[in-house]
Every structure is written in C-alpha cells, then in structure tokens.
Amino acid sequence: MLRVMDVSVAFGGVRALDGVSFEVPEGQVCGVIGPNGAGKTTLFDVVSGLRRPGAGRISVAGADLTGTSAVRRARLGVRRTFQRTQVFGRLTVAENVLAALDWHGGGGGLAADLVGWPARRRLERERGERVAEVLELCGLSGLRDVHAAALPVGRRRLVELARALADRPRLLLLDEPTSGLDAEQTARLREVVAALDTTVLLVEHDMGFVMRACDRLVVLDLGRVIASGTPDEVRGDPVVRAAYLG
Numbered sequence: 001m002l003r004v005m006d007v008s009v010a011f012g013g014v015r016a017l018d019g020v021s022f023e024v025p026e027g028q029v030c031g032v033i034g035p036n037g038a039g040k041t042t043l044f045d046v047v048s049g050l051r052r053p054g055a056g057r058i059s060v061a062g063a064d065l066t067g068t069s070a071v072r073r074a075r076l077g078v079r080r081t082f083q084r085t086q087v088f089g090r091l092t093v094a095e096n097v098l099a100a101l102d103w104h105g106g107g108g109g110l111a112a113d114l115v116g117w118p119a120r121r122r123l124e125r126e127r128g129e130r131v132a133e134v135l136e137l138c139g140l141s142g143l144r145d146v147h148a149a150a151l152p153v154g155r156r157r158l159v160e161l162a163r164a165l166a167d168r169p170r171l172l173l174l175d176e177p178t179s180g181l182d183a184e185q186t187a188r189l190r191e192v193v194a195a196l197d198t199t200v201l202l203v204e205h206d207m208g209f210v211m212r213a214c215d216r217l218v219v220l221d222l223g224r225v226i227a228s229g230t231p232d233e234v235r236g237d238p239v240v241r242a243a244y245l246g
C-alpha cells in the first residue's frame with residue numbers, strides 16, 4: 001500500500017536518509033524506530049510531503065506521490081499528526097473533529113442552501129454521526145463540548161488523532177503519538193490503532209507501545225534500514241541490539 005523506494009535525503013554532508021526502501025501492506029501498522037538522529041523525522045517528512053527526497057520514490061495505493069504537495073496528499077487520504085499537537089483551542093472537541101470533515105464541501109452559499117436543502121440536512125446528520133463515532137473511539141465522548149485549549153496535553157493529542165481519523169484516511173502517519181499520554185491514554189491509543197483498518201506508519205520512542213501496537217517494524221540507523229520484520233524478529237536481531245546499545 002505504502003511503498004518507499006530507495007529514498008535518500010542529504011543535509012549538506014549529512015545523509016539523513018540513505019537508500020531507504022520498505023513497504024507497508026494495506027491495513028498494517030508499521031513502526032519506524034531507531035536511535036536519535038537515525039532519520040525517522042526526515043522519513044516522515046518525505047512520506048507526508050513536507051520534504052522532497054534527493055532521490056527515490058514514494059507511492060501510496062499504486063499512485064506515485066514523490067513530487068506531489070502535502071495538500072494534494074491530504075486530498076488523496078494521507079493524514080499526519082505532529083509531535084506538537086495542532087488543534088483549534090477556541091473550538092470545542094466536537095467542533096475540532098467536525099472542522100476536519102468540513103472541507104469535503106457544503107459550500108455554495110444561499111442558493112446552494114435552498115436548492116440542496118434535503119441533501120445538506122442529510123450530510124449534516126452524517127457528519128454529526130461520524131463525529132460522535134470518532135469521539136467514542138478515542139474516548140472523548142464525555143469531553144465533546146469542552147474547549148480544546150482547556151484540555152491537558154494528552155487529551156489534546158487524542159483530539160488531534162480524532163481529527164486525523166474523521167474522514168477515514170487511507171494512510172495515517174503518527175509522529176510520536178504517545179508523548180504526553182498517561183498509561184491509560186496510551187492503552188486507549190493502542191486500542192484505537194488496533195481497531196483501525198487504515199494503513200498506519202508511526203514513529204515512536206516508547207518501545208513497549210511499539211512492540212504491542214505494530215504489525216511490523218523498520219529500524220533505521222544513520223539513515224539506513226538496518227532491520228525490518230515483525231516486532232519479535234526485530235527484537236531478537238543482534239544488529240539492532242548493537243545499534244541501540246552503541
């Protein structure tokens with residue numbers, strides 16, 4: 001589903017990514033791990049379209065996305081969460097999720113309102129149902145009318161996740177999703193990720209989470225893939241142990 005093919009990125013003399021290739025099959029959760037400076041963030045930026053690779057290609061569901069903008073990728077169903085949460089503080093939790101659905105249309109002004117009234121009513125009802133569904137999934141139903149700015153960081157992260165999930169992305173990119181979450185929220189996040197049929201790529205330092213939440217792992221070190229496979233395969237790999245233990 002996601003294919004990363006021979007991707008390289010250099011910053012001056014530093015090879016942040018050096019011929020990185022791997023695939024994530026449809027519906028699987030793939031974790032990217034590696035020591036500091038391994039190239040994880042750079043890889044994420046390349047897949048989400050924030051950075052163009054110096055060489056190599058990225059494809060999602062057979063479509064080559066290498067040269068396309070982050071906006072176009074978003075239209076194709078690629079969603080990303082950030083290490084620093086990005087939610088609308090002045091909107092309630094429910095409004096935040098609704099806003100993530102809104103760009104699908106509904107514009108057109110008064111004339112469209114009059115002509116398309118029944119269709120619009122139906123669309124609004126469907127949106128409302130989807131918001132409720134996503135809030136329930138993320139354990140936020142009880143907070144739907146709270147302003148996002150009033151929430152502690154862990155909850156805000158879950159709001160960001162709910163926003164990313166709202167319109168059923170094809171590929172979800174999660175950047176350090178457990179940071180700021182307490183143990184209960186981390187367990188909830190794991191359940192949410194397990195319940196998704198979306199393909200997920202995540203970067204995460206919490207090894208307990210990674211080992212439980214991911215179907216497969218890609219291990220980077222100094223810009224190269226040094227191992228990949230199931231969490232058990234990777235855990236037992238002597239090269240991985242050496243990279244982590246120095």
Ligand SMILES: Nc1ncnc2c1ncn2[C@@H]1O[C@H](COP(=O)(O)OP(=O)(O)OP(=O)(O)O)[C@@H](O)[C@H]1O
Nearest residue numbers: 011014015016034035036037038039040041042043
């Ligand atoms: N904008 C930049 N300019 C110059 N060098 C950069 C830039 N971004 C990253 N690098 C370098 O590229 C390499 C990979 O960095 P990257 O941030 O992708 O690693 P990482 O695995 O995400 O690290 P961490 O776990 O610390 O976040 C590092 O050597 C880093 O110093």
